[in-house]
Amino acid sequence: MGRSPCCSKEGLNRGAWTVMEDKILTEYVKLHGEGKWRNLAKRAGLKRCGKSCRLRWLNYLRPDIKRGNITRDEEELIIRLHKLLGNRWSLIAGRLPGRTDNEIKNYWNTNIGKKVQDHLSHTSKRSNQVQTQEKQNHSVERSAGGPAEAKIGSSCVVRTKATKCTKAVNVITSEQPIQLDQHNQIIETKPEVEVEVQSSMVHHHDPVDFSQFMLGENNPSNFMMDFELEENFISDLLNMDFSQLPCFEDGGDSGSNTCDKGPLFLNF
DNA sequence: AAGGGTTGCAACCGCTATTCC
DNA sequence: GGGAATAGCGGTTGCAACCCT
Numbered sequence: 001m002g003r004s005p006c007c008s009k010e011g012l013n014r015g016a017w018t019v020m021e022d023k024i025l026t027e028y029v030k031l032h033g034e035g036k037w038r039n040l041a042k043r044a045g046l047k048r049c050g051k052s053c054r055l056r057w058l059n060y061l062r063p064d065i066k067r068g069n070i071t072r073d074e075e076e077l078i079i080r081l082h083k084l085l086g087n088r089w090s091l092i093a094g095r096l097p098g099r100t101d102n103e104i105k106n107y108w109n110t111n112i113g114k115k116v117q118d119h120l121s122h123t124s125k126r127s128n129q130v131q132t133q134e135k136q137n138h139s140v141e142r143s144a145g146g147p148a149e150a151k152i153g154s155s156c157v158v159r160t161k162a163t164k165c166t167k168a169v170n171v172i173t174s175e176q177p178i179q180l181d182q183h184n185q186i187i188e189t190k191p192e193v194e195v196e197v198q199s200s201m202v203h204h205h206d207p208v209d210f211s212q213f214m215l216g217e218n219n220p221s222n223f224m225m226d227f228e229l230e231e232n233f234i235s236d237l238l239n240m241d242f243s244q245l246p247c248f249e250d251g252g253d254s255g256s257n258t259c260d261k262g263p264l265f266l267n268f
Numbered sequence: 269a270a271g272g273g274t275t276g277c278a279a280c281c282g283c284t285a286t287t288c289c
Numbered sequence: 290g291g292g293a294a295t296a297g298c299g300g301t302t303g304c305a306a307c308c309c310t
Contacts, residue, residue, distance in 0.1 A: 015278090036294095051281095052280080055278090059278075111276095
């Protein structure tokens with residue numbers, strides 16, 4: 001395409017922003033608003049590329065930014081949304097007022113992802129014997145979402161760019177649902193989870209043979225549901241109150257909030 | 269106290285999508 | 290319609306702070 005680089009790097013500052021730079025950028029954005037970042041950088045007299053200015057503003061200088069101290073509620077929400085959306089950090093951040101995609105991504109990679117990894121390595125030891133035969137038959141496939149997603153598995157992840165859709169999907173997954181105890185530690189759960197998704201807004205084209213998505217006859221754990229989502233569908237999905245979903249309800253007695261108590265119905 | 273290793277996070281990079289002319 | 294500019298995203302890197310021996 002012959003696209004020019006976002007900035008010529010000569011003569012531009014890189015690395016950590018100084019207090020003065022922050023002040024200049026903040027004052028300028030307050031005065032003139034966001035957008036046109038390349039011109040903004042020039043006009044504000046900042047020796048930074050526009051991209052860098054945009055990132056600094058969005059991730060650090062915006063007045064509505066909440067920083068640090070991610071609460072347990074927020075962490076649980078991140079886990080739920082990640083399970084649903086995968087590494088769509090910006091979408092996840094959109095559900096957490098004041099949080100940025102970068103912060104959530106970092107938090108996931110340094111905190112939650114680690115817990116999940118520990119959890120999975122622990123459970124994988126225990127289930128090693130059972131899975132040995134399956135591993136011989138199927139190569140381990142990585143999900144499309146990168147390392148963290150590969151660690152967690154993606155059986156409930158809704159891919160927002162896809163080609164096919166379904167009326168109803170019924171997935172029995174052997175994946176371990178994630179539950180946090182009151183000390184924020186991942187706890188063991190029952191291995192079998194039934195997930196059912198129903199949608200009235202997705203397209204109703206040809207019936208889909210879901211067996212084609214299965215990695216193996218009895219190994220749906222890496223199954224990923226692919227939908228072609230209409231704009232209002234994904235918008236509804238992201239605007240709904242996740243706490244109202246049966247899957248995300250506490251169940252009243254245990255503090256658990258995952259799919260271990262029965263089918264998950266997503267009715268749109 | 270020192271220095272080597274680890275961690276957390278801000279910033280950068282490369283890419284795609286969208287908008288504008 | 291095509292190319293450039295801009296916006297936005299997710300993955301990766303660099304480095305300061307912290308921890309451990």
